[in-house]
Amino acid sequence: MSSQFGLMRQRRFAPFFLTQFFGAFNDNLFKNALVVLITFDAARYTTLAPGVLVNLAAGIFILPFFLFSATAGQLADKYEKSHLMRLIKLMEIGVMGLGAAAYALDSLWLLLATLFFMGLQSSIFGPVKYAILPQHLAETELVGGNALVESGTFVAILLGTIAGGVMIALSGGAVWVSSAALVVALAGYLASRGIPDAPAADPGLRVSWNPITETWRTIGFTRGNRTVFLSILGISWFWFYGALFLSQFPGYARDALGGDEHAVTLLLAVFSVGIGVGSLLCEKLSGKHVEIGLVPFGAIGLTVFALDLWWASPAAAPGVNLPIGTVLAEPATWRALADLVMIGVFGGFFIVPLYALIQSRSEASHRSRIIAGNNILNALFMVVAALLGAGLLAAGVSIAQLILITAVLNAAVAIYIFTLVPEFLLRFLVWMLVHTVYRLEVEGDDHVPEAGPALVVANHVSFVDALVIMAACRRPIRFVMDHRIFRWPILSFAFRTSGAIPIASAKEDPAMMARAFAQVAEALDAGEVVGLFPEGQITADGELAPFRPGVARILERNPVPVVPMALRGLWGSFFSRKDGKAMTKPLRRGIFNRIALVAGAPVPAGAATPEALQARVAALRGESR
Template sequence: MSGQFALLKQRRFAPFFVTQFLGAFNDNLFKNALVVLLTFHAVQWTTLAPELLANLAAGIFILPFFLFSATAGQLADKYDKAVLARLVKVLEMGIMGVAALGFLMHSLSVLMVALFLLGCHSTLFGPVKYAILPQHLHADELVGGNALIEAGTFVAILIGTLAGGLLAGSVEHPVWIAGGGFLVALAGYLSSRGIPAAPAPAPALTVNLNPLTETWRNLRFARENRTVFLSILGISWFWLYGAMFLAQFPAYTKNVLGGGETMVTALLAAFTVGIGAGSLLCERMSGKHVEIGLVPFGSIGLTLFGLDLWLASPVGLVGTTAHQLSALLSLPAVWRVLFDIVMIGVFGGFFIVPLYALIQSRSETSHRARIIAANNILNALFMVVGALGAASALGAGLSIPALFAIAALLNAAVAVYIYGLVPEFLLRFVAWLLVKAVYRLRSEGVERIPLNGSALLVANHVSFADAVILMGASPRPIRFVMDHRIFRTPLLGFVFRHCGAIPIAPARDDPALLEKAFAEVSAALANGELVGIFPEGNITRDGELQPFRSGVARILAANPVPVVPMALSGLWGSFFSRIDGVAMKTPFRRGLFSRIGLRVGTPLAPDEATPATLHERVLALRGAVK
């Protein structure tokens, strides 16, 4: 994982990482310190109940996300994001001045204004935070950069929450809380000075200050790309799911585990370690490209470990006094609870990091920040709905472990719904499993597949798994031209059709479908997509490379694009090959983890890419291993 950590030494990432880390830290330091003060010293500030004050503070902090996210997205598209980051830090220092005034005046109203302004600070920084990454990072660094941001954010939240509680209980006068926040904001401003310029993608944009109409417009931008919009819904669902679990930790500790504040901290730390580890592992597991196949894997883990947390929750631990942390950690049942929470965090990282990277890579550059603003609005909405739903369920008598179980089952239902709408997630998951679990793929030259623009990918055809394996190895989606008969298979037909595969038939079988296939290939290449073909026309029956047909020449005559030769090896003799005459007849024919290879050659110019030349290149790339 040295690749992503190397970003922390580079100016195009490190100053921004420190800036966002300190911002998340400061938000939670002030918010939690204020909540602790109002919880334990409420009579000094107001006659309202502490429980009401805590929820009021949470609501005031999240309100700006609804009111100003749309405006924040416009500003991040119109102005240099590095300049905006510095201005946000200046605002943060001013907010700490307002907080200091509130503490000096002993005014709850002024402190709530400061909390509201801190929510505004986070709202303004949100679109900058995610829209700046694609401007400063290369495509193969996007997953690693997002992983560091997610891990750093949760660590900052945990440390800030702990520091806020400690500060509230240890300083003689609460004005020192604002003083500490000001120093953190100052450090954030100084680090922001090192962020390189991030020029505005839409400097001529006219800012619309109406939050309702602009919110609707941002959502419309997001809906233009179905995969991006469903990714936003997936991220919003995760924040609902994760926030619901985190919100229950204090009551779960008290009413189920029988512990005190230190046990709550242990649960928060377990979740933070988990999501940090899961986020950082994403780069290695995805091969440094945006691997959305990890998203279904993440949702499976979120469901399984959410259900196990319900099953693992002990009974009979609650006593008249809170148990010490050491006493609870001596119980195997508590370690199982901690393990489940760590794993929820790990699989949460697998789920959320690829989705953020997908939104950044597939959003239109001119309004990427506004799409991220739409994401922030929906995140906030989902968290509020989740909090209200959890409060209603618990108020109706549902136990906290049972709430965890219901949330886990709902997570499975949401996952099935999203993957049904966009089978690309599911297909990439199957491809990822084939590449990582069923086979041991060794690839060479994958970086030769263009990260942008159209290209024709040409490969040998050894097995029924070829297209799926190539999808799993490619950093970008590929639209494969496939035999029309595979679309008659209920499951495979549904998945490939929704992933943009192009059905083709021989002229003698269906000349109209043949012409339609060439028209779709031409349209895809004109639109800047990758198109994959198997010029042999059929899966080999003897393991040898068959002659390449003339369809390549027809495609290039209409769309002269670069041609990338690729060769699969090691699949002949596998379950999916026709070594026994009929494929998929003998399960585990070669066992699991058998070695396969993929070699990608140097792209050829269109005028060089004749069928004979391509046949020669693919054969040379494959070598002696079939």
Template sequence: MSHPSQFTLLRTRRFLPFFITQLLGAFNDNIFKQSLILAILYKLTIDGDRSIWVNLCALLFILPFFLFSALAGQFGEKFNKDALIRAIKIGEIVIMAVGAMGFLFNHLELMLLALFAMGTHSALFGPVKYSIMPQALHDDELVGGNGLVEMGTFLAILAGTIGAGIMMSSTHYAPIVAAAIVGVAVLGYLASRSIPRAAASTPELRLNWNIFSESWATLRLGLGQTPAVSRSIVGNSWFWFVGAIYLTQIPAYAKEWLYGDETVVTLILTVFSVGIALGSMLCEKLSGRKVEIGLVPFGSFGLTVFGLLLWWHSGGFPQNVQANDWLAVLGYGQAWWVLFDILGLGVFGGFYIVPLYALIQSRTAENERARVIAANNILNALFMVVSAIVSILLLSVAKLSIPELFLVVSLLNIAVNTYIFRIVPEFTMRFMIWLLSHSMYRVEHRNLQLIPDEGAALLVCNHVSFVDALLIGGAVRRPIRFVMYYKIYRLPVLNFIFRTAGAIPIAGRNEDIQIYEKAFTRIAQYLKEGELVCIFPEGKLTADGEMNDFRGGVTRILEETPVPVIPMALQGLWGSFFSRDPNKGFFHRIWSHVTLVAGEPVAVEAATPAQLQERVGVLRGSVR
């Protein structure tokens, strides 16, 4: 089934005004913050160490995420989200007016006050920003929407950083910056006026104004979600830990290891931001428009590999009398490897972060979503502060070089994500399924929208290969409980996936009556709980590519728990490595085209083995 690109969302009123609003907010944040830092470093008359004031800026911007995220989470559930966004954007205009006065009168205290207020603005906007998307987007648009938001955010950060540098290079920087920050704030408010109504999820919620007790309660709520959600929050925060270290060290790395000037810093930031944007956009294509957490281990692997490569490729640059500009740096072949490593970090960072955000949104109850995202923001801020402390300890106390710091972070990434994937093996399971369906096979889906989004149903399909369950599980958005022959269930490596997915091993009645009866008990339990169960009624793999007769197990299942039956068929698997074709070979028909087709639901009274075999045969057609 063909789907439009995620970019079609930019033509819809339910997404475009929100996208522009959040993009302008991120852009304005970085124009103001970077302009203030450059003013402190180069423009203002300041006694003492200017680096202290720069570090104070970082603290003032991040502190509101600790203080006000919990309150923002409550606001995001109690009030209509569209109205809340407009109120926040009006606040941004006022804040930027104060910041503009600070620039016009060279008043550092006013600028710092505005910076703290902008941090508060961003802390309040975060939960409503991510909780409004599941209300505005369809399930199959959530990954694409998150990809666009992450792409827009990082490109806005880059544009704001570069724009601030250009404006601050002028001798008349103050009125230019003042006009820019107020103007962008006004544009953001105007864009927000077109955001469609997004109703409050919990209007009866009583606000707790004690920010400390509510912050603790919010963290407990977020980390008390299902393991998949709570560990996704931890993984999300870990990404910001890693990202903060790389972004913080880029200026010093460009100066001390590439012997570059400010243009080299801009070049590296551009490559990293483009990488994040590219990875975020590719997520929808690679995930098949569904929340595919199998991309998270893939992203984690790439973050480690490219972090190690960056460490390996650092050093050995010739030092000139004058600092290299970006063109001079590009004259060295080794610099291209460094930039490739940084691009890889960005791309795989996108693969890592976008599915995590989408999972948190899709698997959190609507009446808790804003507070769970607030918990994520609190933890993000904590991890970013810890990253600064770790960097100081490793660089100043342990005397590591910046590339060695990147090496340590890459190795820590292995440890942290191993912990996450061990606690939630679903990540690893989905990765193995995703890898299989994107390496050995090209899988096409047809009519899978006929499978219900909610409620119990029994899926029946022909049985061609040892990996039928993996390919079906990777194609269908809902979790599926597969019934499979117990000897296939016990296969090495695949057993891990089957166990994690809650598959049901079954044996023939005459082979092992205990396994046989236990299987039907578990099938009935899953169906009563509203889950999808998939069976292969042939009872064994095809030995010649043709379908075997359907057995009577389906009749017993429907007698105990009558549910709709969805016939399905796999085409193109016969002859592949995992089939029983005697002429197969590992490289025979590798990257072969496989199609999964679903048919119209069959009523219980018509779902006899003979009728279902006929339906599945028609769906399969002549393609074995």
């Protein structure tokens, strides 16, 4: 498959995509129509202030995520998911029918009840939505599939928000909104009928209906895998960040740009486009694998462009409501729009790999409950964001200052998370290497087993060989390397973080050599992948040196499959020893030099002699060095 868009032509993805797209559209169609109605016509229903009603509506919609997400996660693990989706879409038709009755009866409280049931339906749909993807998509398609889902969701939010605001303002707006919501709900149900079966992960699960105890237990599931839990916190932080930004759009459009309601729509549109573009770029930038190195990259962009938005924010004259054409005539507006687009793009880089990581690293038997826990924490963070934003604005903080606070908080939270999980920063450094210094082509990386122990052997051309191989492979690899290279100041962080194993010769330090072989055995016993450069040193002439007997010693203790690999194109690079010491001459062969990694089929331990492996690596390398 050439790109993620090919999924849109396949039954295992397209009906699901349309189902979730129509659902997101409908949520925002109904919500925004109701917000507009109570903002401009609240006096017809109640003496409560419009602002109070708007916040009450937001709270009513999000409340079911706290109450029912845990139960929803259990249901998604217990039952076949495509059937469950169809039932949820039938429920949506009923909810929209209730909404039509509420509009016909002109009952505010029935409208708010409809909003609650919409939140209930969405909270049940969430765990199924993300848990079904790993069942229908290959690992190499997860990033692309999540990118399409995230970009499609934000487009649906944008279109639904615009449609709700426009329809409710028309003559007979309630009829328009009711009719459209019912039609879209029906379209979502019809789309759901095409979703292929997704077998239950844990059909024997006994569902607990106590929302309090089960919510606590569900959050406990998220803590079972530390990296998954911190990824969930990262996603929740993104929704905190996004909720703070989105809630300020009306005030920013009015106070900073001097615009009217059309300016608000413009801000939402450019932000949504940015999220969509960033999400779709993830597949290309990650090489179709779950590339968590994009997460720090996204965090940097979220901070940098938020800081620029604060710095560049103009101050409009009080009470001015300029038409959109006049607003767009101001250069400051275009800078603000560019910042919002880039915040959206880097938001896509941040969020898509995290969702894919949760799906790929969660236990299949309770993946839905982990995603339900994610939804609970997301909702909690959004509520805190709303309270913080309201509190700071009430204390006299300007919207521009609130944007500054958000940018600084984002930097602090990102540093904290990446300190707790150095794997994110390691992957970022590796990703930057192969995307700024080299253009890496990978062939045969699927020969590395998806699970279980294995030994990877490759030719040794430069100081960055291990980083290039780590960038190309899906699984973490613990490399055995010369202790002097292991201690290089620039590269030591990457090597230490990846669990590299320093080694010395028996003549130089026999104790270190013994420790290294013991660590290799422990890693293979634990089912990890260990990498080795059997030549024992970086080539000084570009040729392949004889493989040393260390690989035989390893296989004698742990008879695991051996994956031969060959690096091409690194000889003559800045990090190689061509024409003298490495990294002592100007960059050679230019930025974005094309390199390649070619992997061969695994060799059984019994046939993996040093001579046989050298011949396999030489054949894979070919004439290229």
